Amino acid sequence: MIGSFTRHLLFAKQAARPALFSAHAAQAPFSAFANHRNTEDNNEDTPFEFTNENYEEIQKLLSKYPTNYKESACIPALFIAQKQNNNFLTLSAMNKVAKVLNMAPMQVYEVASFYTMFNRTKVGKYHLQVCGTTPCMLRGARDIIQAVKDFSHIEMDGTSEDGLFTLSEVECLGACVNAPMIQVNNEYVYEVSSYLKRDIEEESPLLWQFLENTANPTFL
Numbered sequence: 001m002i003g004s005f006t007r008h009l010l011f012a013k014q015a016a017r018p019a020l021f022s023a024h025a026a027q028a029p030f031s032a033f034a035n036h037r038n039t040e041d042n043n044e045d046t047p048f049e050f051t052n053e054n055y056e057e058i059q060k061l062l063s064k065y066p067t068n069y070k071e072s073a074c075i076p077a078l079f080i081a082q083k084q085n086n087n088f089l090t091l092s093a094m095n096k097v098a099k100v101l102n103m104a105p106m107q108v109y110e111v112a113s114f115y116t117m118f119n120r121t122k123v124g125k126y127h128l129q130v131c132g133t134t135p136c137m138l139r140g141a142r143d144i145i146q147a148v149k150d151f152s153h154i155e156m157d158g159t160s161e162d163g164l165f166t167l168s169e170v171e172c173l174g175a176c177v178n179a180p181m182i183q184v185n186n187e188y189v190y191e192v193s194s195y196l197k198r199d200i201e202e203e204s205p206l207l208w209q210f211l212e213n214t215a216n217p218t219f220l
């Protein structure tokens with residue numbers, strides 16, 4: 001059975017604006033995502049190489065800019081790297097972008113660490129980014145955050161043990177007119193609280209069912 005929240009999610013999925021290359025890039029908060037620490041799966045030696053298809057994509061990007069401004073393609077190239085690497089932008093992936101664009105690695109780190117849409121820490125299959133800025137906050141963002149915590153048993157900036165969910169709070173994602181909203185990977189979901197509230201009252205966590213059964217992480 002598809003409940004109201006799921007239907008809404010499905011509608012929102014169809015209507016969602018692509019977050020890729022969005023002008024509403026949110027600035028990264030001071031959080032667990034702010035600093036790099038070498039880990040087993042994220043260090044300078046972690047293998048990363050663009051696929052041939054993605055090299056072609058980057059060449060297409062570069063053709064849009066003067067040859068002496070390759071760094072203009074930094075943000076979209078980082079997106080390509082992150083997408084290829086299961087929504088995880090590792091140090092070695094950033095270094096590869098720097099090499100391809102003839103940039104100093106530090107310049108690339110500066111860009112990647114500024115925006116919440118670059119995941120420099122491994123995130124769950126479903127990265128739930130709840131907007132906590134004033135319009136969303138006034139329309140129930142706190143309740144959404146609590147509901148997500150209750151369902152997933154994770155705290156803010158945490159990832160569930162099964163690797164399914166990561167919860168983050170982000171600044172305005174430019175969808176205030178449809179507050180409160182959350183971003184699930186690269187999909188926007190609008191006007192969440194009334195649907196989520198009803199699902200909770202019906203003890204039917206359709207959000208999770210939707211994510212498990214319908215969403216495909218390859219849509220990233």
Ligand code: FES
Nearest residue numbers: 131136172175176
């Ligand atoms: S305040 Fe939440 S999208 Fe703008």
